[in-house]
Amino acid sequence: MDIIEIIEKKKNGLILSEDEINFVVREYLNENIPDYQMSAFLMTIWFKGMNYDETNHLTIAMARSGRIIDLSSIPGIKVDKHSSGGVGDKTTIALIPMVSAAGVTVPKLSGRALGHTGGTIDKLESINNFITDLSIEKFIENIKRTKASIISASADISPADKKIYALRDVTGTTDSIPLMASSIMSKKIAGGADAFVLNVTVGEGAFLKKLSDAISLAKIMVNVGKSNHKKTYVIISSMEQPLGYAVGNSLEVQEAIELLNNRGPSDLKELCFFLGSYMLIAAGIVKKQIDGITLLQETIKSGKALNKFIEIVKNQNGQISQIKKPSLLPRAKYHEDIYSFRKGFISKVQAKTIGQAAMLLGAGRKKKDEHIDLSVGIILKKKTGDPVKANETLATVYFNSVEKYSLIKESVQKSFHITDQKPEVKPLILKVIS
Numbered sequence: 001m002d003i004i005e006i007i008e009k010k011k012n013g014l015i016l017s018e019d020e021i022n023f024v025v026r027e028y029l030n031e032n033i034p035d036y037q038m039s040a041f042l043m044t045i046w047f048k049g050m051n052y053d054e055t056n057h058l059t060i061a062m063a064r065s066g067r068i069i070d071l072s073s074i075p076g077i078k079v080d081k082h083s084s085g086g087v088g089d090k091t092t093i094a095l096i097p098m099v100s101a102a103g104v105t106v107p108k109l110s111g112r113a114l115g116h117t118g119g120t121i122d123k124l125e126s127i128n129n130f131i132t133d134l135s136i137e138k139f140i141e142n143i144k145r146t147k148a149s150i151i152s153a154s155a156d157i158s159p160a161d162k163k164i165y166a167l168r169d170v171t172g173t174t175d176s177i178p179l180m181a182s183s184i185m186s187k188k189i190a191g192g193a194d195a196f197v198l199n200v201t202v203g204e205g206a207f208l209k210k211l212s213d214a215i216s217l218a219k220i221m222v223n224v225g226k227s228n229h230k231k232t233y234v235i236i237s238s239m240e241q242p243l244g245y246a247v248g249n250s251l252e253v254q255e256a257i258e259l260l261n262n263r264g265p266s267d268l269k270e271l272c273f274f275l276g277s278y279m280l281i282a283a284g285i286v287k288k289q290i291d292g293i294t295l296l297q298e299t300i301k302s303g304k305a306l307n308k309f310i311e312i313v314k315n316q317n318g319q320i321s322q323i324k325k326p327s328l329l330p331r332a333k334y335h336e337d338i339y340s341f342r343k344g345f346i347s348k349v350q351a352k353t354i355g356q357a358a359m360l361l362g363a364g365r366k367k368k369d370e371h372i373d374l375s376v377g378i379i380l381k382k383k384t385g386d387p388v389k390a391n392e393t394l395a396t397v398y399f400n401s402v403e404k405y406s407l408i409k410e411s412v413q414k415s416f417h418i419t420d421q422k423p424e425v426k427p428l429i430l431k432v433i434s
């Protein structure tokens, strides 16, 4: 087989065979296909797309490029969750304790921050000594004991996706539906759970900007799940503004703990309850979504979800006192408020700009392996639809470098759009596909 012929074939809009797709994945991982040819291959997929069978073959080839975790020793239905990425998305940190307190078994594999989007693993590492790279044996042991564990998807989980994702990130091919579907599903299948609840985000702060694209992605992932005997639910939600108020690692952990204490932002709560209720349905614990939501509310009110989080953190060696007293989490040296120029209503808070500003402060990474500062970030004081006075605080920026702060303060202020009329606030949850 020849990579040039395969690129030509896709360039001409033809369908690739399973063997051809396996060849590309295997030979790229073995370094027999160089980055420049793989880039051309990915770009032809960006332009010409892939049909359902091709996407499924690509998913399986990537999943099988590494280890497929065997969770069969854990009884019951195991449900994993994934998000296609967003700004201020700390759902996993609040959601996993809630659903596991309600009886769901959750083997959760998470990722790190890249670009303007954050990563659960970095966020959790703001808890002192929290170990995210547990061995699979320890991961399984924790799930058996506590019903949940959250670890980083190690190098041997879908290694082809890791290599291809890094190349997509620098070749303008992240927002391809078949590439996103195969990337997400390969990691989930390799993670070994029986069912998946996936959150696809759409809007300014997400990879996909159009609802129709998010629906196409969702349908493909549900079908890939079906072909691999994994029940899959996709919840499409809006990422036009950051989720919750906090953006930045330790600030987001603190906000997730707020939610587990039955406080916290209403949009974060709504998304957690929505995703969680489908995790409960997938696990066979409830039949109706409303019953799932009631059960999840109860885990928060009773303190069971918070206790479950403490258990998860304890199993992974984290410092419990920081969960009980979140003010002990890492704190930046300085903070400054950003003020509004005028009065009116907030018509928009640009999620991507806020995410990029947090990244530039040090909360995220432009390139893989860059060191990040867990203590810095931004707390929004206003969200879309809120009234605002002139000179009122829009956001507080937490930073350790005055130079970095001066580089981003204007963009943070400009990311808040203010109008005279109160805008219509669009719903957070846009669609469910299963």
Ligand code: URA
Residues within 6 Å of the ligand: 083, 084, 085, 174, 179, 180, 181, 183, 184, 207
């Ligand atoms: N998240 C992933 O894991 N992969 C993508 O391609 C996009 C979002």
